Amino acid sequence: MIRTMARLEAAMDRRALLRMGACAGLGAALMPRLALAASDPDLLPQVRAVVERWVGPGKFPGMVASLGIPAREPQFVARGSEGFADGDAVTADSLFRIYSMTKPVTGMAAMQLVSEGKLGLDQPLYELLPRYRHMQVQDTYDGPITELHPARSPITIRHLLTHTSGIGYTIIQKGPIKDLMERKGLVAGQISRMKIPGVFEGEPVHGLDRFADRLAEVPLVADPGTRWSYSMGLDLMGRVIEVASGRSFADYLRETIFEPAGMTSTFFQVPQSDAGRLTTNYGALGTLLVPIDTGADSIFLEKPPFPFGGAGLVSSPRDYDRFLRMLAQSGMIDGQRVLAAQAVHAGTGDLLPAGVTIPAAFGGAAGFGAGGRVGRGGEAGIYGWSGAAGTVGMVDTVHALRSQIFVQFMPPNAVDLLPEFQAALKADVMALLEKR
Incomplete structure (x- = not known):
């Protein structure tokens, strides 16, 4: 059903993260104008159409996408349910397995210790x-x-x-x-x-x-x-x-990032009281989706062998947007400092040793920061990573733009959903600019 996580993540990074980064890097002269779009009632008409096209019988049970720009709350597009056998509507507060999107969280936690001299x-x-x-x-x-x-x-x-x-x-x-x-x-x-x-x-x-x-x-x-x-x-x-x-790693993340950032729905172990919000993960067999981890009986309801800093977190679109927004604002959110500005700036910058390059399958022609890919050239300021079950999160730290998509299926390159989402996202952002 699923060969290796390596292929899953490589495909996601190649086909989604790189292209999302490129679409966010629309140019320094244009991106600040997004702040003027704060009064637009709908930022994502094209993304909304893609989500609606991919949700339903024979497709996906549910999906959430989002766009965040300066001067307004993020806009979430949510359609469908948390599973084919789960009638609960999927929302920005539904819980998704984010797998390697855990890596930027761990990376930024480490960068905070670097900024403190520890x-x-x-x-x-x-x-x-x-x-x-x-x-x-x-x-x-x-x-x-x-x-x-x-x-x-x-x-x-x-x-x-x-x-x-x-x-x-x-x-x-x-x-x-x-x-x-x-x-x-x-x-x-x-x-x-x-x-x-x-x-x-x-x-x-x-x-x-x-x-x-x-x-x-x-x-x-x-x-x-x-x-x-x-x-x-x-x-x-x-x-x-x-x-x-x-401190224990889990306690450190909770006390240093999650609690001060207002991230109340990010866990290594999903509490039983929140099990009703957990989506179902599917394996793709051709066009058939087979449940491999249901929300009601998920392995993520159990205490993990240890907190996996590379792939262990479950989070909600609303929570992860807060993480990205905090990075976009140099470690601040809702008037509270979560991480030192120095930690964020260094961690979202290129930390690669001299002479080392990233393989093309993982993004190529790019730098790498604290657990996430870093854009270069026209993509400068773009930082983010993806997860093996169909989640992507990125932030433009220069212009405070952030975008996400959350769905649950493996491998994420089994269908053309993510490239379609990228094209729709770019169209929506360009439409906002043309209105100005």
Whole structure:
């Protein structure tokens, strides 16, 4: 049904995030004029038509899209229900599995510690987690795990944030190293109570501390700082945050970001009292959608083996828009400072080590910040990432524009929904400009 999370996320990033970034980067001369559109009653007529076209029998049960511009509350377009067998209407407060859209949250949490001097971007990881002092590296990427050499430089905090640490990912790696990680329980995510061949196989280790210790025993797939390879770096960052802050990772996110930002619907474990808001996730078999994780019996209602900083959060469109809006406003929302401006500006900027490039399948011709892709050239100021079950969130930090789409199906490139959404979003934004 689903081959690997790697293909899911690569396809999402290539076909959705990159294009959404391009459409947001409409040009510095035009974008400030969006602030003049605050009085328009409907910002998204074309997006609304796309959502309505894709929701219904034989399509998707429900969907939410949004656009936020300066000087007004975000406009949400919501149609349908939270599942084919769930009659509750989908809304901006429905709960969705956001998977790798967790990475920017974890990244920004780390950047706050950097701004406070509790972490350094180029600080060696072993200063916080001593087991990472003497790492071994595969001589050949995804090759034998017996042919190794000592790492030529230490892993740093920058490397963890930008997928340049050389740490592997069970959804990316192949061969012996993938098998080794799975045997050690280095499974950095969950999908369903059902066993889905090829995805998150193995029994995950329990506890971030144990996860970090076991991951240190696995060879790196590349020397730190030399190659961009999608990784469990943001999951390991959860343990780094615990050590640097003296708090549990989940508590740190709640106390540092979620509560001050007014994000009341973002969880690693969905409370039973909120189960009624949780959507159903589907696997796409051709044109047929098969439920793989229902809202009423979701695996996300259980306590996870550990808080997955790379793919573990459930959130609502309203909540995640608040996160993006806070970033767009340099760490402020509703008159309250959540993150230091320095943390936001650095984290949404290009943090890639010199000479490292992103593979085309993950966005190419771009930079990478704290857990998210960063636009260059005409896309300068665009920051965001996507999730493996059909969610995308991005922000233009220069012009305070942010946009999202939330749906639940895997793989997200099974149909042409996301490219259609991108085209409609661009049309709506251009129409707003032409009115002025």
